[in-house]
Amino acid sequence: MNNNINLEEYIANLCDKARDASYNLAQSSLTERNNALGMLADKLQNSDIINKIIEKNDIDVSHAKENGITDAMVDRLKLDEKRIKNIAGALMKIIALPDPLGKGDNWIRPNGLSIRRISVPLGVVGMIYESRPNVTVDAAALCIKSGNSVVLRGGKEAINSNLILADIIRQSVKEAGLDSDCVQIIDNITRESANVLMKQHGKIDVLIPRGNAPLINNVRENSRIPVIETGVGVCHIYVDYNADFDMAANIVVRSKARASVCNAVETVLISRGIYKEFLPVMKKRLDELNTEIRGCEKTLEILKDAVPATEEDYYTEYLDFILAVKVVADVHEAIAHINKYNTKHSEAIITNDMKNAKEFQSKVDAVAVYVNTSTRFTDGEEFGFGAEIGISTSKLHARGPVGLNELTTVKYLIDGDGQVR
Amino acid sequence: MNNNINLEEYIANLCDKARDASYNLAQSSLTERNNALGMLADKLQNSDIINKIIEKNDIDVSHAKENGITDAMVDRLKLDEKRIKNIAGALMKIIALPDPLGKGDNWIRPNGLSIRRISVPLGVVGMIYESRPNVTVDAAALCIKSGNSVVLRGGKEAINSNLILADIIRQSVKEAGLDSDCVQIIDNITRESANVLMKQHGKIDVLIPRGNAPLINNVRENSRIPVIETGVGVCHIYVDYNADFDMAANIVVRSKARASVCNAVETVLISRGIYKEFLPVMKKRLDELNTEIRGCEKTLEILKDAVPATEEDYYTEYLDFILAVKVVADVHEAIAHINKYNTKHSEAIITNDMKNAKEFQSKVDAVAVYVNTSTRFTDGEEFGFGAEIGISTSKLHARGPVGLNELTTVKYLIDGDGQVR
Numbered sequence A, B: 001m002n003n004n005i006n007l008e009e010y011i012a013n014l015c016d017k018a019r020d021a022s023y024n025l026a027q028s029s030l031t032e033r034n035n036a037l038g039m040l041a042d043k044l045q046n047s048d049i050i051n052k053i054i055e056k057n058d059i060d061v062s063h064a065k066e067n068g069i070t071d072a073m074v075d076r077l078k079l080d081e082k083r084i085k086n087i088a089g090a091l092m093k094i095i096a097l098p099d100p101l102g103k104g105d106n107w108i109r110p111n112g113l114s115i116r117r118i119s120v121p122l123g124v125v126g127m128i129y130e131s132r133p134n135v136t137v138d139a140a141a142l143c144i145k146s147g148n149s150v151v152l153r154g155g156k157e158a159i160n161s162n163l164i165l166a167d168i169i170r171q172s173v174k175e176a177g178l179d180s181d182c183v184q185i186i187d188n189i190t191r192e193s194a195n196v197l198m199k200q201h202g203k204i205d206v207l208i209p210r211g212n213a214p215l216i217n218n219v220r221e222n223s224r225i226p227v228i229e230t231g232v233g234v235c236h237i238y239v240d241y242n243a244d245f246d247m248a249a250n251i252v253v254r255s256k257a258r259a260s261v262c263n264a265v266e267t268v269l270i271s272r273g274i275y276k277e278f279l280p281v282m283k284k285r286l287d288e289l290n291t292e293i294r295g296c297e298k299t300l301e302i303l304k305d306a307v308p309a310t311e312e313d314y315y316t317e318y319l320d321f322i323l324a325v326k327v328v329a330d331v332h333e334a335i336a337h338i339n340k341y342n343t344k345h346s347e348a349i350i351t352n353d354m355k356n357a358k359e360f361q362s363k364v365d366a367v368a369v370y371v372n373t374s375t376r377f378t379d380g381e382e383f384g385f386g387a388e389i390g391i392s393t394s395k396l397h398a399r400g401p402v403g404l405n406e407l408t409t410v411k412y413l414i415d416g417d418g419q420v421r
Helices: A002-026 A030-043 A047-066 A071-077 A081-096 A134-145 A156-175 A191-197 A213-222 A245-256 A275-289 A297-302 A331-341 A354-363 B002-026 B030-043 B047-066 B071-077 B081-096 B134-145 B156-175 B191-197 B213-222 B245-256 B275-289 B297-302 B331-341 B354-363
Strands: A104-108 A114-121 A124-129 A149-153 A183-185 A206-210 A235-239 A265-271 A292-295 A322-328 A346-350 A368-371 A408-415 B104-108 B114-121 B124-129 B149-153 B183-185 B206-210 B235-239 B265-271 B292-295 B322-328 B346-350 B368-371 B408-415
Touching (some): A047 A071, A047 A081, A124 A134, A124 A191, A134 A149, A134 A183, A206 A213, A292 A297, A331 A346, A354 A368, B047 B071, B047 B156, B081 B134, B134 B183, B149 B191, B156 B183, B206 B213, B235 B331, B245 B275, B265 B331, B322 B331
Parallel strands (some): A124 A206, A235 A346, A265 A322, B292 B322
Antiparallel strands (some): B104 B114, B114 B408
């Protein structure tokens, strides 16, 4: 009880600090905000600092291995020199992006009112996320660049990595002459701390959960703050009756190769007309990745070693080297299956039938619908937008990559000389 | 208990029908959607139909008067021939607006991927609203035009008006050859029916509450569906030290003249330098409206008949002919007061001091910040956008007037020829 009161005070206090700093940040210049990111990029290329980060990350990775975490999860957690330098490289790209603030348009109404519509920061962004520690830097950098404070609540498994990264970020912000309180990190990683954070209505303007389905669902059920849902991807590839086999098998394999990301493929649907011929081709390529196949009855006819798929499998985001495979009658059954089981993220059809391609793109309900290419392209960089804080599967505000522009809102400034209505 | 199960089935069933119809509507042409609205406009100009609507509205108005509702509330509820024809006129304006669907841009990535970003309907919109029955038509028309189904849950006091209007809308949709199930109305007006509606995650894509503060707060606290908050406006006018008295008094009076709307002024702040001279000028004009003044101590010095204002008054959206008045030191105190008590809706400063005007617009946190004009201009038509479903005070998705474009989301269609990552 006493602990809970302390937790509530602790988090409310962090949020108040972030709120105060957000006013400072909203008035800052692009140069100041970019300077903060530049100092951060410098530090992340300094070998002493890199070594300190790796030291802390090693602790997290050892704990994770002791706890018997999957290889895919360890891959998400791991930082090495190359990955840290990649984070610094991502910062340089964010610096190069134009200022998302103060943009807009203006017009004059027939009664002489002058209306300006300008972009302003959201205010305070709350992030609830899981193992990947690069999210700490990416999220903070995008928030700083867009004039927002951020309250970070990462996963327990990455806590040592996240704390040192947050320290380095705050130091960089301070050295740039801005209020370092714009970056707050919660070091109490319990279910309670997430729940308390979700109740900070009026202190936090938007909550962005990034992680697996139970995390996202928990935030949606319990948040009193508007939420941008990100990250859960039960993505499908449908291989149509006249697909190019080599292309299809290559797209499937490359869409699974980084199994731990949200736009990786989880289920492959195959047209009844070709499954007998296509399955062995696909299997041969998938063996490169040592992937377990969970198949429907028809799949098991051809791939004798496959595990039988359950209804549950079709709903599952494995984030691992497991692939569900189902044979369907045609494009209509594929669309129906996808709209039932998908998380509205990224879906692909491999076909040479123009009509089927068009119908698939029109009727599949998802953020991104692909023809003859991989689901893995749903990504801010790949779309040409620059860095993103996550892929939103929400329909409101931001659908798809959430970048700098999606971290702003608008304000109307209206000038008159006595007009009334 | 048994009743509750029935209520849940009843509402889930309405939502399912709306969902099914939304697929039909999403594939419809602009001509079909406009035809539905044109038929509706015709009906609302037919004197037999107008008389039937007024007959039902009379029942609602009598009930309201029996229940001792305020004059301002009766004004919101009342429909007469002129108001019904105005609704029809609003429909003609919606018909004239461009199609919000299928718009977007497209580009080609260096790897050859062709990306199209197009606007698509949100799906199913849930509306929870209060007395004004014109909202039934406005909301349904904007949803139909933007390819969305709508589930309407209006107020008990307007139920007879809303039911007949919904009937007329559904008939018009049907006559245009579209699925009339795209418009659903809940006839069980209880707190439970609102609560059940708020739990329809996956069936309803966005909930738009429109009404007073308790209604909005209830939706925010209990909804499991993303919400666009609309309508609560504790709006201020700050009269600065060198304001033009006639202009200021006129703007205050005209900002109160339609007391029942969300962009009406609720509190006037007056600079300490001028309150003794300005208050009598303002009072004389306000007497035209028979407005009760609730003032701070300094206000009471000058206006002996005014009621003392309590802390509670400054938080209150009266929606009636009551005005809170407070004397403040300067623009800084005015900004601080507004940011503490406002609902982030519409705020105005009356001044000839350019620096104060700029500071007010920059630091006041609200959708619309006005200089030398009335808060009443926060309105889709007045901004030049056309009809709106409400004024959003949310920071996400839609801030300000929520019109056709805000009732859409985006979808990415990506075409490749074997690209992988």
